[in-house]
Amino acid sequence: YTPLAEIDPVVQNIIDKETWRQFTGLELIASENLTSLAAMQANGSILTNKYSEGLPGARYYGGNEYVDELEQLCRKRALEAFHLDPSKWGVNVQPYSGSTANFAALTALLQPQDRLMGLGLPDGGHLTHGYYTAKKKMTASSIYFQSLPYALHPDTHLIDYEALSKQAKVFKPRLLICGASAYPRDWDYKGLKEIASREGAWLMCDMAHTSGLVAAQELNDPFEYCDVVTTTTHKTLRGPRAGLIFFRKDLKDAADLESRVNLAVFPACQGGPHNNTIAAIATSLLQVADPAFKAYAKQVVANARTLGSELVGEGYKLQTQGTDNHLVLWDLRPLGLTGSKLEKVCDLMGITINKNAVSGDTSAQVPGGIRLGTSALTSRDMTEEDIKTVASFLHRAVQLSLQLQKDAGSKLLKDFVKVATTPGSESYNKVKE
Ligand code: PLP
Numbered sequence: 471y472t473p474l475a476e477i478d479p480v481v482q483n484i485i486d487k488e489t490w491r492q493f494t495g496l497e498l499i500a501s502e503n504l505t506s507l508a509a510m511q512a513n514g515s516i517l518t519n520k521y522s523e524g525l526p527g528a529r530y531y532g533g534n535e536y537v538d539e540l541e542q543l544c545r546k547r548a549l550e551a552f553h554l555d556p557s558k559w560g561v562n563v564q565p566y567s568g569s570t571a572n573f574a575a576l577t578a579l580l581q582p583q584d585r586l587m588g589l590g591l592p593d594g595g596h597l598t599h600g601y602y603t604a605k606k607k608m609t610a611s612s613i614y615f616q617s618l619p620y621a622l623h624p625d626t627h628l629i630d631y632e633a634l635s636k637q638a639k640v641f642k643p644r645l646l647i648c649g650a651s652a653y654p655r656d657w658d659y660k661g662l663k664e665i666a667s668r669e670g671a672w673l674m675c676d677m678a679h680t681s682g683l684v685a686a687q688e689l690n691d692p693f694e695y696c697d698v699v700t701t702t703t704h705k706t707l708r709g710p711r712a713g714l715i716f717f718r719k720d721l722k723d724a725a726d727l728e729s730r731v732n733l734a735v736f737p738a739c740q741g742g743p744h745n746n747t748i749a750a751i752a753t754s755l756l757q758v759a760d761p762a763f764k765a766y767a768k769q770v771v772a773n774a775r776t777l778g779s780e781l782v783g784e785g786y787k788l789q790t791q792g793t794d795n796h797l798v799l800w801d802l803r804p805l806g807l808t809g810s811k812l813e814k815v816c817d818l819m820g821i822t823i824n825k826n827a828v829s830g831d832t833s834a835q836v837p838g839g840i841r842l843g844t845s846a847l848t849s850r851d852m853t854e855e856d857i858k859t860v861a862s863f864l865h866r867a868v869q870l871s872l873q874l875q876k877d878a879g880s881k882l883l884k885d886f887v888k889v890a891t892t893p894g895s896e897s898y899n900k901v902k903e
Contacts, residue, residue, distance in 0.1 A: 495820040496860060500797040500843025501651070501679065503708045504850065505750070506757060513710045513750035521742045525732060537745050544748050547755035548714055551685045554693060558720040560728050562735050563712075563751060564743040568678045568702035571713030572598035573610055575700050578717075578727070578734035579645050579672045582614050587638060588647035589629070590619030592827045592834070594799075596651045596676065618643070627789045627829045628655055635665050642669055648692070649676035649700075652826050652841050654778075654793035656690050663695035674698040678713075680795050682706030682845070685758050686767030689795060697721065698731070706770065706796050706845050708763075709754030712747045766848060770796045773844035776854040780861030786868075789828050789839070796843050801828045803838035807871055810836050815871045821863060 475482040492504070517537070523530040526538040544563045549556050565571035576598075580586065588599025588611075595601065597609045600617025607613045618641045623630040638646065646666045648657050659675070666673040675692035681701040683689045692699050699716040703709035717731045718724065736743075757763060771794070778792040781800060789799035802809060809825030816823050828839030844852075847860065 491820075495822055496863070497846035498821060498823045498842045498844070498860070500824075500841050500845070501702075501705050502843075503682075503705060503845045505704065505708055505710060505754065508757070509708075509710055509750040509754045512753045513746050515746050515749060517745040517749050520745050522745060523736060523742045525736075531742075540745060540749055540752065541743070544752035544755070547752055547759065548716075551755045551758040552681075552693060552716070553685075553687075554716070558718065559693065560717055560719050560731075562715045562717075562731055563748055564735050564740065565700075565713030565715060566740060566744060566747075567711060568596075568676070568700065568713045569598050570739055571700045571702070571715050572596075572676055574734040574739045575674060575698050575715050575731065576611060576615060576645070577738050578715075578730040579674065579698065580615055581644075583616055584644040585616045585618065585641060586611070586645040586647060587618050587620055587634070587641060587643040589650050589653070590621050592831055593619075593622045593829055594650040594652035594827075595619065595647075596649075596678070599647045599649075599676065622829050624829070629653070629657070631658060631661050631665075638665050638669050638671070643671045645672045645674060647674050647676060648696075649678065649680075651679060652797065652799055654774075654788075654790055654795060654797050654799055656794045657692070659690055659692050659695040672697045674700065676700045678702040679705050679797065682708060682758065682763070683767050683771065683795055686764045688767045688771055697727070703751050703754065706767070707754065707758060708766075708845070708849065709758075710747050710750035712744070712751055714751070769853060770844050770848045772854060773848050773852065773857045774798055776857045777842060777844060777861055780858055781864065784861070784865050796845050798842050799826060799828055800840040800842060801838060802840060802868075803828065805868065805872065807868065807875065808836050808838060809840045811875065812840055812867060812871050815874065816864070816867050819863065819867055821860075821867065 520537055521531045522534045522537045526541045541563060545561050548561045548563060549559060565574060586600050589595030591601040598611050600611045601609050602612035618637060620634040620637055621630055646662060648662050663673050673696045675696040677684050677692055677699060678701050680689055683706050697718050701714050703714060704711045715731055717727050719728060721727060774793045774796050778788055778798045782788060787801040787804050789801055802812060813823055813825045823840050823842055825837050826839045826841035827834055827837040831837045
């Protein structure tokens with residue numbers, strides 16, 4: 471039990487620098503958040519030592535008395551956080567991440583080479599929803615299953631439900647996936663259920679990005695219509711990095727679905743659960759159930775709306791002109807600026823954002839947009855007034871990027887890099903401020 475700083479000062483130093491970066495910078499990555507100290511303590515606990523393949527009461531290792539208690543508690547809290555009746559819904563809390571949760575869900579619901587439909591990646595979908603390129607199938611969801619992406623309406627940039635319905639009639643998917651990584655509007659789960667039912671397909675929602683807002687009832691409820699709901703636990707839900715799979719228990723072959731999901735997680739896709747992470751999920755879900763989390767989620771949305779309206783006020787273009795959730799998608803193409811350039815300049819300013827495809831983009835490497843999210847800043851108690859200041863910083867970052875672009879290889883760029891990498895100088899402190 472010698473502390474890390476003594477055993478490995480090199481790693482300790484990297485952690486210290488990252489702590490400094492997270493707390494002095496402005497974190498605007500929509501998929502990130504700042505989890506609580508309590509959750510981090512649980513995540514860094516002695517539970518990391520324990521193997522417990524299997525499920526509570528049916529393990530392949532001894533010594534799981536307390537781990538069983540923990541996993542049961544985590545399941546109970548997960549159902550409570552999403553206001554679910556335990557006679558109608560069950561949950562598997564073992565997935566290591568959102569991607570493994572999704573692949574396990576696909577494994578549970580489909581046979582190899584069955585057909586699925588998800589929102590295309592360039593339109594805001596996730597890799598695990600069947601993404602492939604014209605050249606290559608590079609995700610397991612497209613290698614092991616046949617996938618047809620649906621898209622946004624070219625004018626409104628909202629999900630094109632009419633086109634989706636027509637595609638589904640022809641493609642006849644076994645699974646329809648909703649949910650996204652970069653979609654600023656809410657979903658019509660009822661409409662999707664009608665399409666899925668007509669085709670005899672499962673309806674699955676991957677609410678990874680929005681699950682904290684769903685728990686706080688700030689968005690439509692996917693549990694009303696979906697058969698399976700997956701999520702990460704570290705985005706708006708503000709927990710450790712992991713995944714959850716919820717499954718219906720009130721269907722005709724409910725027991726079958728439950729055992730299919732559980733067997734897909736272990737042994738099909740994973741080995742022993744990470745019990746330290748499950749403890750951290752349980753603690754985070756306790757916090758989600760607190761009324762303070764509801765206020766947090768409301769503020770996340772209010773902050774995202776403010777960020778959107780401030781940027782529009784500066785004359786910028788947003789995809790769908792605003793947001794219903796925690797993220798805004800900023801289309802930089804009218805400025806002749808790429809998302810990668812603005813991301814780099816913002817990095818130098820201590821503002822962390824990510825380049826993102828916007829509808830119609832042809833390159834994922836050099837896309838024309840930026841995705842911004844307010845979950846982490848709201849965790850630092852920022853409200854609308856603070857967000858207006860953040861929007862003004864972003865405006866300055868754009869002006870600077872445009873100036874640098876005009877003046878390629880310029881002295882200004884070199885000076886800027888120097889300033890931003892010379893700790894302690896007056897200008898450096900100014901930049902950091
Ligand atoms: N699903 C969606 C919608 C996501 O946006 C992401 C990640 O950003 C994932 C799944 C994958 O989660 P993880 O990175 O935990 O594997």
